Amino acid sequence: MALPPARVSMPAEARQGEILEIKALIRHPMETGYRVDSRGQPIPRHIVRRFSVAYDGEEVFRMDLTQGVAANPFIAFSTVATRTGELVFTWEDDRGEVVTVRKSLTVTG
Amino acid sequence: MLTRRHFLAGAAGLSAAAGGLPMPAIGQARPKVVIVGGGAGGASVLRRLVERGNDALDIILVEPQATYTSCFYSNLFLGGFQPLDVLRHDYGAIAKLPGVTLARDAARAVDLAQRRVTLAGGSVLSYDRLVLSPGIDLDYGSVPGWSREAEERMPHAWKAGRQTEILKRQLDAVPDGGLILVIAPPDPYRCPPGPYERVSMMAHALTATGRSRARIVILDPKDRFSKQPLFQQGWEKHYPGMIEWMPPAIHAGIQTVDPSSMTVETGFETYRNADLVNVIPRQTAGRIAIEAGLAGDHLYCPIDPLTMQSRADPAVFVLGDAAIAGDMPKSAFAANSQAQRVAAIIGHELLGGTDGEAAYLNRCWSLIAANDSVFVGGAYRPGPDKIEQVASDISTLEDSAATRRANYEDSAGWYAGLTLDMFG
Numbered sequence: 001m002a003l004p005p006a007r008v009s010m011p012a013e014a015r016q017g018e019i020l021e022i023k024a025l026i027r028h029p030m031e032t033g034y035r036v037d038s039r040g041q042p043i044p045r046h047i048v049r050r051f052s053v054a055y056d057g058e059e060v061f062r063m064d065l066t067q068g069v070a071a072n073p074f075i076a077f078s079t080v081a082t083r084t085g086e087l088v089f090t091w092e093d094d095r096g097e098v099v100t101v102r103k104s105l106t107v108t109g
Numbered sequence: 110m111l112t113r114r115h116f117l118a119g120a121a122g123l124s125a126a127a128g129g130l131p132m133p134a135i136g137q138a139r140p141k142v143v144i145v146g147g148g149a150g151g152a153s154v155l156r157r158l159v160e161r162g163n164d165a166l167d168i169i170l171v172e173p174q175a176t177y178t179s180c181f182y183s184n185l186f187l188g189g190f191q192p193l194d195v196l197r198h199d200y201g202a203i204a205k206l207p208g209v210t211l212a213r214d215a216a217r218a219v220d221l222a223q224r225r226v227t228l229a230g231g232s233v234l235s236y237d238r239l240v241l242s243p244g245i246d247l248d249y250g251s252v253p254g255w256s257r258e259a260e261e262r263m264p265h266a267w268k269a270g271r272q273t274e275i276l277k278r279q280l281d282a283v284p285d286g287g288l289i290l291v292i293a294p295p296d297p298y299r300c301p302p303g304p305y306e307r308v309s310m311m312a313h314a315l316t317a318t319g320r321s322r323a324r325i326v327i328l329d330p331k332d333r334f335s336k337q338p339l340f341q342q343g344w345e346k347h348y349p350g351m352i353e354w355m356p357p358a359i360h361a362g363i364q365t366v367d368p369s370s371m372t373v374e375t376g377f378e379t380y381r382n383a384d385l386v387n388v389i390p391r392q393t394a395g396r397i398a399i400e401a402g403l404a405g406d407h408l409y410c411p412i413d414p415l416t417m418q419s420r421a422d423p424a425v426f427v428l429g430d431a432a433i434a435g436d437m438p439k440s441a442f443a444a445n446s447q448a449q450r451v452a453a454i455i456g457h458e459l460l461g462g463t464d465g466e467a468a469y470l471n472r473c474w475s476l477i478a479a480n481d482s483v484f485v486g487g488a489y490r491p492g493p494d495k496i497e498q499v500a501s502d503i504s505t506l507e508d509s510a511a512t513r514r515a516n517y518e519d520s521a522g523w524y525a526g527l528t529l530d531m532f533g
Contacts, residue, residue, distance in 0.1 A: 002322075
């Protein structure tokens, strides 16, 4: 089994109005830019800058990350189930790399 | 100062009828010491006692295995730094020592009142002093879905031998891009930095053989672990992006493991078709010590920090991984250090002479990559309730490469010295 860099844990189904607990994890070094290597050269900053979540096209969560966040950032938040749709999780780092995870949610009642 | 031990030793000649701790009368057969377990605790006690008394004691070592495979240093076999042979030692030299008899059998029961040990083969050994150094037993029920039957597919390799070879074989078969899961144990357990050194050695073996796209996930029931900053710095340096450590706040607990489909389900995510699952379960004192009643309500055996005598029976000494040694970790170094004390007390009680001072030491090295070894160490003294740490020393994040290389050479010297101390 290959392990993707970003993973999301959330229910696939919920009742309308239910509070969903969502957990998201990305494998990332979150290099602060303050360290030096064994030859004394500075190690360039390399961090995830922004994490955002769109639910059926509408942004429901956004977080700006800084060099103070540890490697492999783990983010847990909640949102309310309103309608059946797709949640799109996006991580953008300061090298312009973008990682996306998509999860479908079926809302009943 | 009148301690219980001094009182017992002084009163020993009078106390036989009162059920105390009699010293064998002069003219009687040699005092009998039975040692259960031929590892870093038991073998070290044995050799110290022979040095002290030559053949004045009748010493029986109860050990079912003909060949000892050391669990300590076995991660280096996994990493490809040592051949399996280096870990193997036989009891041939021990069996030839004066006054020593080797019982190639497992201890099945201890009768504290009658001072007898019954072996699996049925023979019964009486003793004046009993040394219990049985190591750990694994709690097979502590990881849902895992079992003794599953240990071939999902090895623990936390008792060295066949399991060590199975783990190595499985590691060799992990493909590039494959997934390894390591389920770490809850405290207290044998070798606190061991799981993390093991992960380092897996990463080294994978990287060295062109499999650096493989991933290792550690599912830990603990919020932190031994030498954590040193390991995490080393992992990012040598194996960037390869190792993910997940504390309970992230993985939210192991729900179940399924050895047939190599699936591990956590509260956060489910891993299917993993290429290797190393389950290091919860551990307890060796069953013989628990069944003898020496652990009380605990998983491990309470001891007198001054003497290593069992709190349940002063004729019994418990040392090594099976004992509650206060601030000391469960390590081969610690067991060997405690053994010096056990031998001094037994020698004092049965042969006379000084009992010395209680001073314990520990040092644990972990290899992160070739020539990059870190250590943690401590000095310990008996406190009123437990063995207490009085000094400590640990590698730093700023160590030079030369320091880390010197640590590795120290660890190799320690291994050679300890196994010589145990086996001759």
